[in-house]
Amino acid sequence: MSVRRALEIFALEGVPLVEPGDDLAGLILASLADCGRHLQDHDIVVIAQKVVSKAEGRGVDLAAVTPSPRAVEIAAQAHKDPRIVELILAESSEVLRVRPGVIIVEHRLGLVLANAGIDRSNVEGETALLLPLDPDGSAQQIREQLIAGTGATVGVMIIDSIGRAWRNGTIGTTIGASGIATMRDLRGQPDLFGRKLETTEVGAADEVAAAASLLMGQAAEATPVVVVRGVDLAGIGTARDLLRPKHMDLFR
Amino acid sequence: MSVRRALEIFALEGVPLVEPGDDLAGLILASLADCGRHLQDHDIVVIAQKVVSKAEGRGVDLAAVTPSPRAVEIAAQAHKDPRIVELILAESSEVLRVRPGVIIVEHRLGLVLANAGIDRSNVEGETALLLPLDPDGSAQQIREQLIAGTGATVGVMIIDSIGRAWRNGTIGTTIGASGIATMRDLRGQPDLFGRKLETTEVGAADEVAAAASLLMGQAAEATPVVVVRGVDLAGIGTARDLLRPKHMDLFR
Numbered sequence: 001m002s003v004r005r006a007l008e009i010f011a012l013e014g015v016p017l018v019e020p021g022d023d024l025a026g027l028i029l030a031s032l033a034d035c036g037r038h039l040q041d042h043d044i045v046v047i048a049q050k051v052v053s054k055a056e057g058r059g060v061d062l063a064a065v066t067p068s069p070r071a072v073e074i075a076a077q078a079h080k081d082p083r084i085v086e087l088i089l090a091e092s093s094e095v096l097r098v099r100p101g102v103i104i105v106e107h108r109l110g111l112v113l114a115n116a117g118i119d120r121s122n123v124e125g126e127t128a129l130l131l132p133l134d135p136d137g138s139a140q141q142i143r144e145q146l147i148a149g150t151g152a153t154v155g156v157m158i159i160d161s162i163g164r165a166w167r168n169g170t171i172g173t174t175i176g177a178s179g180i181a182t183m184r185d186l187r188g189q190p191d192l193f194g195r196k197l198e199t200t201e202v203g204a205a206d207e208v209a210a211a212a213s214l215l216m217g218q219a220a221e222a223t224p225v226v227v228v229r230g231v232d233l234a235g236i237g238t239a240r241d242l243l244r245p246k247h248m249d250l251f252r
Numbered sequence: 253m254s255v256r257r258a259l260e261i262f263a264l265e266g267v268p269l270v271e272p273g274d275d276l277a278g279l280i281l282a283s284l285a286d287c288g289r290h291l292q293d294h295d296i297v298v299i300a301q302k303v304v305s306k307a308e309g310r311g312v313d314l315a316a317v318t319p320s321p322r323a324v325e326i327a328a329q330a331h332k333d334p335r336i337v338e339l340i341l342a343e344s345s346e347v348l349r350v351r352p353g354v355i356i357v358e359h360r361l362g363l364v365l366a367n368a369g370i371d372r373s374n375v376e377g378e379t380a381l382l383l384p385l386d387p388d389g390s391a392q393q394i395r396e397q398l399i400a401g402t403g404a405t406v407g408v409m410i411i412d413s414i415g416r417a418w419r420n421g422t423i424g425t426t427i428g429a430s431g432i433a434t435m436r437d438l439r440g441q442p443d444l445f446g447r448k449l450e451t452t453e454v455g456a457a458d459e460v461a462a463a464a465s466l467l468m469g470q471a472a473e474a475t476p477v478v479v480v481r482g483v484d485l486a487g488i489g490t491a492r493d494l495l496r497p498k499h500m501d502l503f504r
Contacts, residue, residue: 006261
């Protein structure tokens with residue numbers, strides 16, 4: 001990775017509300033044109049999970065969901081709608097913790113997160129929005145379209161706001177990536193005094209995700225696409241590289 | 253918090269190697285002058301833990317450390333220098349996990365992190381560098397000096413690269429803060445469809461820390477001071493606000 005001494009991070013203006021079936025790359029290209037912005041090589045286009053899920057039709061009508069007995073039981077512990085819990089279970093490979101208001105799971109994508117990332121905010125009516133089926137794949141597809149449409153070799157990331165052990169508050173976190181070395185491995189590099197760094201691997205994509213999240217907002221800001229310029233993470237990583245394998249994890 | 257539609261993040265050039273007793277705020281003011289930069293209201297000045305610790309004389313000569321029997325025992329499990337383990341234990345309120353290469357503790361500051369944040373990189377000779385005694389206090393002191401020296405009402409953060417449960421790689425994380433609302437509480441705010449957000453609290457300062465970390469590097473880059481412009485987090489929070497109280501934590 002090379003980094004210049006300054007970063008610019010800007011939100012695309014005028015991205016319309018996204019509907020199922022929308023061509024997200026097309027909307028991004030139109031917004032770029034509208035605000036007179038051009039993508040450059042090594043730009044990272046960061047997209048909120050919510051609009052990817054919407055475009056991919058990942059909304060589920062809660063009226064069509066019949067909770068299983070297990071979902072009903074966990075819903076009682078978690079004080080949640082059993083239909084939402086049914087969806088959480090269907091999206092997860094393991095339930096790690098259940099407390100009033102929250103179910104911490106390992107999502108089928110390998111992410112450890114609350115309520116399987118299922119979201120009812122910024123969603124109309126009795127609909128729950130699931131994470132994209134394959135966020136790394138979605139990022140790759142959008143990236144190819146953006147490269148074709150602009151000629152710039154950009155990276156693409158899909159991010160969500162995810163809670164953490166030990167610390168209050170969510171932060172923007174990578175759930176899909178394409179064309180990005182998501183991890184920086186500094187092991188073996190010399191420090192200022194020539195001593196080799198021993199254990200430093202940096203979750204660089206997650207640092208980009210957190211930075212972009214500052215401009216996305218969470219509520220009615222409606223700026224789901226942010227461009228990060230000045231960090232060159234060009235490479236072949238995916239969001240999966242950021243997942244610590246279960247057998248190496250000390251905190252489950 | 254208000255956020256503009258673009259952020260600028262820049263590293264200060266020419267900050268010299270920091271020595272014990274150095275006036276860090278003075279060095280920052282000199283670097284700003286050297287590179288013709290001016291601080292503005294709401295800028296957040298983000299400083300690497302390492303230089304704060306160095307300036308505050310938090311280096312410990314390992315030759316002067318006598319490990320306790322408990323340190324020797326844990327050092328054997330962790331395959332670490334018993335003298336380093338002695339320092340880790342002295343800096344910690346609780347040992348959470350011990351594995352070869354790593355000791356996860358609750359630091360006396362409340363942070364959960366590996367090896368109590370004790371670092372031997374970028375440190376000369378047989379010296380280990382401890383975290384600042386009171387990073388929130390250090391941030392406050394530096395902030396007052398920067399405001400006095402520039403007239404700009406800035407915030408100050410001190411950050412370190414910290415590992416996480418479930419995910420690979422460290423990311424820049426807040427360990428000290430002054431003049432910043434470190435958490436954004438969005439609960440009760442309407443979303444795009446007027447539905448109230450239920451649980452959204454954002455660890456905004458940690459997003460700033462991660463963003464700034466992208467420009468700091470870890471090895472020989474020597475850019476320990478970064479300015480984040482365009483995120484208004486003005487407020488009265490501290491890094492402690494980001495610590496989840498132990499009794500509310502599900503993953504210890």
